Amino acid sequence: MEAELSFTTADLAQTRFALSPMWEVVTSFKLLRTGTEPPPHRRWAAQVRPRLTEAGLDRGWLAGLIPGDGYLADFLNPTPATPFPTLAEELAAVRRTPGERVHYELDLLDANARAAGRPSHSARFRLLREAPEAALAKVADEVETYWELALAPYWARIRQLLEADVFHRARQVAEHGAAQVLNELHETVRWDDGSLRLVRRACALSRAETGSGLLLVPSAFAWPRVLTRSVAPDPPQLAYPARGIGSLWEPRATPAADAVAAVLGRSRTLLLTELDTPTSTTRLAQTSGMSPAGVSQHLTALRNAGLVTAHRVGRSVLYARTAVADALLTPAA
Incomplete structure (x- = not known):
């Protein structure tokens, strides 16, 4: 099967890129719903899935709105107003979804569930129909x-x-034009004589x-597919796999650690290298040989310097290395 989107000169001129936190929410949750995540994401999924089960998110609002296959609620992916919207900005747009739009998409979800022989999520869907504003607030809270x-x-x-993907493709547009970029997005996407064709897409x-x-x-x-959103009067959206996904979760080498240690000290540098994967204070104390109090003190300093971030996960806090720290641990070319 094949879907086709025709282009005028004006359409081509209005083609743009954007990063979307909500698209990452939807695609990552959908991936976890399948039960057999693709190889590039197994390391991430193994860390995340137990947290979601403990929090009950595997059976909450998102579980009904984002099935493992078939149609998913389009209102979860509002059109980004800027190239780099924040999660808060996109959630504000989700909360503003008109009630009639919610009703229409719930009907599509119900039809998809019946076709797949799945039970409907009647209690939550009923609240979305009867009090969409209040229910959408609950959906947004669960997304957070x-x-x-x-x-x-x-x-x-x-x-x-x-x-990195957007910057690469922006250079391609400048060097070769938008048509070639569209033709190279994905193996199932083909640019042909003023039309964008999505091969093997029943959408x-x-x-x-x-x-x-x-x-x-x-x-x-x-990955490994493309997803689309078609809701008038918004422009169509096409979410495609970014370049470099295969190495996204691989451990990152830290060849500049010795040079960084001369500035930050060996203890703090050791903690930064251990934070290639988000980790708790307790785990860092075990792997580094430092006391929990010492680790906590160093993490506070690193956080104040913008080198790590802290994220509460249930009763514990996970610390993660920032992009600034990654750059610091990578030697200059």
Whole structure:
């Protein structure tokens, strides 16, 4: 099967890229729902899935709105107003979703569930129908919880990947034009004589159902597929796998550790190297041989310097290295 999106000169001129925290929420949650995550994400999923189960997010609002396959609620992916929107900005747009839009998308979700032989999420869906404003606030609250458990500790690494993809493709546009960039997004996406064709896609994607232009959203979790959103009057959105996903979760070498240690000290440098994966104070004390109090003191200093971030996960706090720390531990070329 094949979907096709026709382009005018004006549509091509209005094609743009954006990073979207909500697309990462949707695609990563969808990935976890499948039960058999693809190899590039197994390391991440092994860390995250137990946290979600403990928090009950595997059976909450998102579980009903983002099935493991088939249609998912489009209102979770509002059109980004800027190239780099924050999660808070996108959640504000989710909360403003008109009630009639919510009703229409719930009907699609119910139909998808029936076709797949799945039970409907009647209690939560009933609240979404009867009191969409209050229910959408609950959905947004759950998204914030999911973000803290599954994405915030890793966001510096994910965002670095997504930004690198956008900058690469922006250079391609400048050197070769937008048509070639569209033709190289994904193996199932093909640019042909003024039309964007999505091969093997049973989705509705036409100008009659969308606004002008095209919004391209790189995603760390969409791999190995592309996902689309077609909601008038917004421009169509296409979330595609960002370049470099295969190495996203690989341990990162720290060849500049000795040079950094001369400035920060060996203890703090050791903690930074251990934070290649978000880790708790207790775990850091075990792996570094330092006392928990000593680790805590060093982490406070590193956090104040913008080299680590802290994220509450249940009763514990995970510390993660920032992009600044990653750059510091990588020697200059």
